[in-house]
Amino acid sequence: MLGVSFVVFISVYLVPGDVARTVLGQQASDTAVQALREELGLNRPLLVQYGIWLWDLLQFDLGYSISQRVEVASLLGEKIVNSFILMGFSLFLVITVSFLLAVFSATHFRSIGDRLTIFGTLLLASAPTFWLGILLLYLFSVKFPLFPTSGMQNFYDPGGFWELVHHATLPAIATAASSIAIVTRVSRSAMIDVTNKTYMMALRSRGIRRRRLNYVHMVRNALPSFVNISGLQVGYLFGSAIFSEIIFNWPGIGLQLYNAILQRDVPMIQGCSLVIALTFVISNFLADFIVRALDASER
Structure with missing residues (x-):
């Protein structure tokens, strides 16, 4: 499961495109996109993001849905x-x-x-x-x-x-x-x-x-x-x-x-x-x- 968690986490970020830009739409301003990236922690190094996500996962916290804004x-x-x-x-x-x-x-x-x-x-x-x-x-x-x-x-x-x-x-x-x-x-x-x-x-x-x-x-x-x-x-x-x-x-x-x-x-x-x-x-x-x-x- 630890190996699966790493592969799942990394593979999502290998897909081309910006997650924040996709969520807000192509017409969103750069300021709004940057603010969402900071809110989601996407501006941090990838391994740091994985460590934070894995720690939350061990506490049975899967995070919040970006599109629906609920757990x-x-x-x-x-x-x-x-x-x-x-x-x-x-x-x-x-x-x-x-x-x-x-x-x-x-x-x-x-x-x-x-x-x-x-x-x-x-x-x-x-x-x-x-x-x-x-x-x-x-x-x-x-x-x-x-x-x-x-x-x-x-x-x-x-x-x-x-x-x-x-x-x-x-x-x-x-x-x-x-x-x-x-x-x-x-x-x-x-x-x-x-x-x-x-x-x-x-x-x-x-x-x-x-x-x-x-x-x-x-x-x-x-x-x-x-x-x-x-x-x-x-x-x-x-x-x-x-x-x-x-x-x-x-x-x-x-x-x-x-x-x-x-x-x-x-x-x-x-x-x-x-x-x-x-x-x-x-x-x-x-x-x-x-x-x-x-x-x-x-x-």
């Missing part, structure tokens, strides 16, 4: 919740769909179904999130109006959970598509490797039924690989959700980050980037913890 943390609270809702739906799709596809493909190795699954996951992995989102939006919201075009709920008549599911379906599919392909292919390979282990050959020689062999022993011993790759996808989902939030106007941290970039709102860009990085770190830690617990249960 970054107060704006990010609701946005993070909305992004976690979308990521939750996406992760549910990744876990359920990829697990079922991996089990089906591994248990029907080299069959027509296995080859179709591999071909389908190759297509999904090659489809950019923004392209797939636009395609889904056109097909299922414009051409065939089955799902809403934007937002989390009906603005005039907010509904409950099922309305939220209705709004989240298309952005969740667009966000989860690439991860489904990756998790399916990695988990399938892990399950096939398990079937070739010596202990699996010993179980087959004892006459254990094929169904029990596949759905109990093979799946159970491939679970650590499945959990590990699924945990790695959480951070990727959070990043992919940026495109889905922009396309479907989902009021999450990705859309907030996009607007902050357009407005050169440096504190907001830094806050959003750090939240995404922190989510990735925590998800990887939890995945490692679960894998350790699975290994311990085996012993």
Whole structure:
């Protein structure tokens, strides 16, 4: 996280242009621009600015939004919740769909179904999130109006959970598509490797039924690989959700980050980037913890 904080801070200032000039507009006077630079501390050396910002960050102070003039943390609270809702739906799709596809493909190795699954996951992995989102939006919201075009709920008549599911379906599919392909292919390979282990050959020689062999022993011993790759996808989902939030106007941290970039709102860009990085770190830690617990249960 310390490395991420440094890269995020430095990369924003490497972008050409003057932040103060961008905020005030090109018609602003040099005096006004200089006054804003002094107010924001932009006239200090870069490393000094980083040290001050890092010290504030350690005190959970993300600074003030330049464009909206409010605390970054107060704006990010609701946005993070909305992004976690979308990521939750996406992760549910990744876990359920990829697990079922991996089990089906591994248990029907080299069959027509296995080859179709591999071909389908190759297509999904090659489809950019923004392209797939636009395609889904056109097909299922414009051409065939089955799902809403934007937002989390009906603005005039907010509904409950099922309305939220209705709004989240298309952005969740667009966000989860690439991860489904990756998790399916990695988990399938892990399950096939398990079937070739010596202990699996010993179980087959004892006459254990094929169904029990596949759905109990093979799946159970491939679970650590499945959990590990699924945990790695959480951070990727959070990043992919940026495109889905922009396309479907989902009021999450990705859309907030996009607007902050357009407005050169440096504190907001830094806050959003750090939240995404922190989510990735925590998800990887939890995945490692679960894998350790699975290994311990085996012993």
